[in-house]
Amino acid sequence: MDKNAQLQIKKLAEEFAASQKVLIALGDENRQHLILSMMKMEKCDGVRVVDVAKQSSLSRPAVSHHLQIMKDAGLLKTRKEGTKIYYYFDPDMKAVSTLVDALSLAVKITKALPDRSGEE
Numbered sequence: 001m002d003k004n005a006q007l008q009i010k011k012l013a014e015e016f017a018a019s020q021k022v023l024i025a026l027g028d029e030n031r032q033h034l035i036l037s038m039m040k041m042e043k044c045d046g047v048r049v050v051d052v053a054k055q056s057s058l059s060r061p062a063v064s065h066h067l068q069i070m071k072d073a074g075l076l077k078t079r080k081e082g083t084k085i086y087y088y089f090d091p092d093m094k095a096v097s098t099l100v101d102a103l104s105l106a107v108k109i110t111k112a113l114p115d116r117s118g119e120e
Contacts, residue, residue: 008109015102022095025073030058031066035075038089046079046086 025031037055041047053063067087070076074095076087 005109005112008105012102012105012109015098015105019095019099019102021073022075022099025070025075028066028069030056030062031070034058034063034066035070038087044088046088048084048086052087 026035033056034052037052038047041051041055043051049060049064049067052067053060056063058066067076071078071087074090077090079086079088
């Protein structure tokens with residue numbers, strides 16, 4: 001394996017490691033449902049846990065837990081108005097961009113590999 005390929009694989013490993021929280025956040029079916037529900041609510045200024053809970057079969061504490069996981073992964077941000085907390089999608093999408101970069105690099109590396117299927 002040449003030096004460039006080794007560097008690309010090292011970079012891929014770093015980007016993949018940096019994306020683990022996003023993958024975990026996106027990999028849960030409940031969080032996928034919550035993301036879709038938030039998108040359908042069309043409130044760009046943010047939504048409260050109670051509003052998201054009304055759109056799902058989950059309790060408010062469960063919704064809060066899932067939203068916190070997505071926030072920790074860099075998918076969501078929060079803002080406070082008094083005692084109310086509003087969750088909204090992170091506008092810079094850095095966490096998602098890192099994942100997209102990792103997947104793009106994986107495709108590039110894989111395409112450069114020889115076919116090992118044994119088929120012609």
